[in-house]
Amino acid sequence: MIQIRDLHKSFGDHKVINGITLDVERGTTFVVLGGSGSGKTVLMKHVIGLLKPDSGTVFVDGIEIPRLEGPPLTEARRMFGMVFQGAALFDSMTVYENVAFPLRERQRGIATDELRRRVVEKLKVVDLDEDVLTRFPAELSGGMRKRVALARAVVHDPKVVLYDEPTTGLDPITTAYVDDMIISAKQRLGVTSMVISHDIASAFKVADKIAVLYDGHLAAQGTPEEVRRSDHPFVQRYLSLWFEKQ
Amino acid sequence: MMLFGGETVAWVFRPPFRPELVLAQMAAIGVGSIFIVGTTGFFTGMVFALQVTYAMAQFGAEGYVGGSVALALARELAPVLTALMVIGRSGSAITTELGTMRVTEQIDAMETMAVNPVQYLAVPRFLAALAMFPALTMLFNTLGYMGGYLMGIFVSDIPPGPFIEHTRTMVETQDVTHGLFKSIIFGGVVAIITTYRGYAAKPAEGSRGVGEGTTRAVVMSSIAILVFDYVLTLGSVGK
Numbered sequence A: 001m002i003q004i005r006d007l008h009k010s011f012g013d014h015k016v017i018n019g020i021t022l023d024v025e026r027g028t029t030f031v032v033l034g035g036s037g038s039g040k041t042v043l044m045k046h047v048i049g050l051l052k053p054d055s056g057t058v059f060v061d062g063i064e065i066p067r068l069e070g071p072p073l074t075e076a077r078r079m080f081g082m083v084f085q086g087a088a089l090f091d092s093m094t095v096y097e098n099v100a101f102p103l104r105e106r107q108r109g110i111a112t113d114e115l116r117r118r119v120v121e122k123l124k125v126v127d128l129d130e131d132v133l134t135r136f137p138a139e140l141s142g143g144m145r146k147r148v149a150l151a152r153a154v155v156h157d158p159k160v161v162l163y164d165e166p167t168t169g170l171d172p173i174t175t176a177y178v179d180d181m182i183i184s185a186k187q188r189l190g191v192t193s194m195v196i197s198h199d200i201a202s203a204f205k206v207a208d209k210i211a212v213l214y215d216g217h218l219a220a221q222g223t224p225e226e227v228r229r230s231d232h233p234f235v236q237r238y239l240s241l242w243f244e245k246q
Numbered sequence B: 001m002m003l004f005g006g007e008t009v010a011w012v013f014r015p016p017f018r019p020e021l022v023l024a025q026m027a028a029i030g031v032g033s034i035f036i037v038g039t040t041g042f043f044t045g046m047v048f049a050l051q052v053t054y055a056m057a058q059f060g061a062e063g064y065v066g067g068s069v070a071l072a073l074a075r076e077l078a079p080v081l082t083a084l085m086v087i088g089r090s091g092s093a094i095t096t097e098l099g100t101m102r103v104t105e106q107i108d109a110m111e112t113m114a115v116n117p118v119q120y121l122a123v124p125r126f127l128a129a130l131a132m133f134p135a136l137t138m139l140f141n142t143l144g145y146m147g148g149y150l151m152g153i154f155v156s157d158i159p160p161g162p163f164i165e166h167t168r169t170m171v172e173t174q175d176v177t178h179g180l181f182k183s184i185i186f187g188g189v190v191a192i193i194t195t196y197r198g199y200a201a202k203p204a205e206g207s208r209g210v211g212e213g214t215t216r217a218v219v220m221s222s223i224a225i226l227v228f229d230y231v232l233t234l235g236s237v238g239k
Helices: A040-047 A069-081 A095-106 A112-124 A142-154 A172-189 A200-206 A224-228 A231-245 B002-012 B019-029 B029-058 B062-104 B107-113 B117-155 B160-170 B174-199 B203-237
Strands: A004-010 A014-024 A029-034 A055-060 A080-085 A160-164 A192-197 A209-214 A217-222
Touching: A004 A040, A004 A231, A004 B107, A014 A040, A014 A209, A014 A217, A029 A040, A029 A172, A029 A200, A029 A224, A040 A160, A040 A192, A069 A080, A080 A142, A080 B107, A095 A112, A095 A142, A112 A142, A112 A172, A112 A192, A142 A160, A142 A172, A160 B117, A172 A200, A192 A200, A200 A231, A209 A231, A209 B019, A217 A224, A217 A231, A224 A231, B002 B117, B002 B174, B019 B029, B019 B062, B019 B117, B029 B062, B029 B117, B062 B107, B062 B117, B062 B160, B107 B117, B117 B160, B117 B203, B174 B203
Parallel strands: A029 A192, A029 A209, A080 A160, A160 A192
Antiparallel strands: A004 A014, A004 A055, A209 A217
16 A cells, blocks of 8 residues: 655755665554654655655555645545644634544535534544534643544545554553554554554554664564564664563 | 745635635734724824924915825825734734644644645635735725824814815825725735745744744834835836
């Protein structure tokens, strides 16, 4: 579904992505793990075409994203949903308006009843009731905002959902809830998911495959078990610190 | 910024059109500025009438106060002071709102939803400014002249007849349309500068960057108004 080929990206003299190649299979959850500043978010922004690579390329469902500009890029983005680290809900809109936004934009003239039905349906997927519809993002807890963000990301039935640090800053209970939400979105909606995270526990819980990003390149990738057995010094240190903590 | 301005103008003519967003921005920029612009216009008219009366009295020409006030308001004071007031009230709000949206990734989110943020955010503000700057300038003209009339008639004891008659002879339609033309240009310039400064905020700089962007937007817009005013006036009256 997603193929990244020898991707390179620098900002000024700082090389952020240094030759990354990976594949995400359709209907699976792929987690990119790495420390702060390792280039995870930059990698994800290339997948959805928010950044252009210096060299290398990205294919999503057979479409070469970096080659697209203007309306074709806009059209290609219709197959994505994205959950941002801070949820990125539109703070001047209610929950209903936020979740309805992508649908309204894709299907201009959609009937109000149909719009409401689909918004409520997707809010149910993330265990939210209709009573949140009229609330503003500032009136929601961090976990609820993340759930609304996921409902907004999947309301138009995208092929791919991208998660940028979905559990950062959340308490353990809400973190577990968000993990279940990612698994549920995959199982109930059949979407391909790519998760950017530094949360090792969450990664091992939700991932079909994991890649560990270090200093702009992949230190390891494979199933969770294969990554756990990696002999790369950074991966060993990164994981052992966490397993010791457990 | 020039590219951003060009992109904004280009998107005006491309669907989807969003009249509901334009109306909302007209309310925010126009209706929301009625009080500040009206008050400024009324007091400017009063003060200007008192000052002109003081000057004219030296030649015994107090009857020309009405015409002088109306002419100065229509050609210069109304478009320029209206623009400066709207920059302070609405221009700064536009930059802050868009800057906050950029820093909190709301603009990135919009892009990922296949919505062009320039078309969604900048175009409605641009069109609303084009429509509301001249409307507010007319409000400034009207209340300014009313303030001048009150001072001239009731404080300086100028007879109403000459006050109004000289206004009629000194001020022509093209004086008013010249001021309104200026205000349309000012509206476009202010909209592009203030939206750009918010749109181009750097997420890494956080709220400090938004604050600095807002300050920069207000300063740049104000200076741009004064420069454009000079150029347009020079083009209108010549040497």
